[in-house]
Amino acid sequence: MTGSTESDEPLGWRSFLMPVGAILGLAGLIIGVWFLVDRQAAPNLAAVFFDVLGNPGEATALRAGSGNQVVVKAVLVVIALVVGVGGVWLFYAGLNAVTMRLPARWRGRLLPLVFVGPALALLTIYLVWPLVATVTKSLTDGDGVANYRWALTDPGNQSMYFNNVLWLVVGVAGSVGLGLLIAALMDRVKYESLAKTFIFLPLAISLVGASVIWRFVYTWRPPSQPQYGLLNAAWQAFGGTPVPWIQTADFHLNTFALIFILIWLQTGFAMVVLSAAIKGVPAELTEAAKLDGATERQLFVRITVPMIKGSLITVTITTAIVVLKVFDIVYVMTGGRYDTDVVANQMFIQAFQAFDQGRASVLAVILFVAVLPLMLINLRNIQRGGLAA
């Protein structure tokens, strides 16, 4: 790497090409953006191809909004790739080329802006400003006081918060606890990496996909009919009467069933991080304890767990953030019915089905307040370690 001294070469053709490339890139970007915004643009372009190929019938059909949609989609895929992938690179290269032509004094000041500016702009538009806007909206859309009163005192909402607490406690304890247990167990067998893959794989599955998988497991039929849901079949084999797990709100049975879906997905994450941490515990420590006659359990509780405390905290925080915002599972499995509602789902319902932006904003703010302590912990950790997080 250190041997590359290409920069000796005079700027020559490169300095000419950069601004041209930048202009072309910008033009391409604009055309591409137009294509992606105007839904008829891609069919029209495809129609031009058909005109050139001498197939006016197909061209007319495309212009009219019908015709072969696969061709249209193919045009879109190509444009998406060119604009999305190439356009962004040209954008940075162009900005850089323009900046490099400025006097040295300006160059030094502006160049960091070229590098960091686009990221900051996007973060401002999509995260910082909406934060302010949502808080404002929660106070000013309709009657702010009424919004908050509804959010905090409505009986339906109170059972919803209880569900969220249940998710938080059971979901986090379940994922982290099982992850720790499995990591410790698998640390002792030879086929560790294969066994871990089984636990790990659900991480690649979407929450929607996982919901379908578990919907099938939880399926209920009246007792007179054959049970094809795995859980009820097993339950019946042990002498139980089939239970409609998802519809049964007694003792929050259905919420527990939903939480288990998340545990099934998240345990792999906890396992991976904690397993790496366990392997990092110095062997001398465990050896010494063994010589002193410590049992495996003592070893685990007194040495391993305290040694991996940092990783345990990180995993717990990360899982807590995921659990607090849980949406997909509830949305797909019950839509919040049968007393399974959670804040994120209700926020979606208020915003996009009831179109009550004030109430939706209050719920978003409540979620934000809930993660605020975790944000402060993150910031403190970074501060402590200096900028190198």
Add this chain to the structure above:
Amino acid sequence: MSTSPNTIKAGAGKNQRSVFVRRAPLRFAVIAICVLWFLPTLGLLVSSLRDARDITQTGWWTALLAPWNEHWTLQSYTQVLGGENMANAFLNSLIVTIPSTVIPITVAAFAAYAFAWMRFPLRRTLFLVVVALLVVPLQMSLIPVLEIYNKLGITNSFLGVWLAHTSFGLPLAIFLLYNFISQLPGDLFETASIDGATHFQMFTRVVLPLSVPALAAFAIFQFLWVWNDLLVSLVFLSANADQSVMTLELSRLVGGRGQQWHLLTAGAFVTMLLPVLVFVALQRYFVRGLLSGSVKG
């Protein structure tokens, strides 16, 4: 991977047989956990290959216990890909996912380089803001961003979804890449700048090639996140069926055809296929990403 040589060595001295018996519960526990974790997915896969009527007549395990009696068929797949818009949704998911993965990597890599190796005012403060934004829930952004989109007319456009996914992925991307790029040896930069290389040249020729492991780790992360996302697509891209992505289609199937298990199982498996393949092939990088401290808002 040889795991615990100490336990094995300690056992070798004693009676081999007693060690085997002593370790039997451990082995049993590990295998039982693996089986339990895999069963739900196996049920989905088996059912998607069974005849539509059989699925609700007998449990899927009967098909596994007597596979020769079973009428295996790919009909559910042809039906879900043909009649249920899944093939189109697969293309849409690709259109959404690829730029939504590449754009944030590019934007974040430039920013991470600047945070690590350039000097500018407010550098530290701005980085702390990025870290703070790591945990901000998406829900805070949905309504205001949708309002901007409606004004600009880019609601229900691929462009809007790309930019949304890009921005929501940026804090994690910057954080992960900064951690990696800031640890590169400083000598590299001194040598290069003595040779007269500009920041842009150092970035493209030195930093990017060296950062491939970190870039790959985030790429897999973001790919899985975008492909599996439901909420962002639901809000910004759900109006037109011809733009629908796979998670949207699957959740629609659940809503509309909740009892047609052959469609649901095949549909779910089709949506899972690509991410699971990517995941298995690039597991190593993914684990590295997880281990470098990943939280996402």
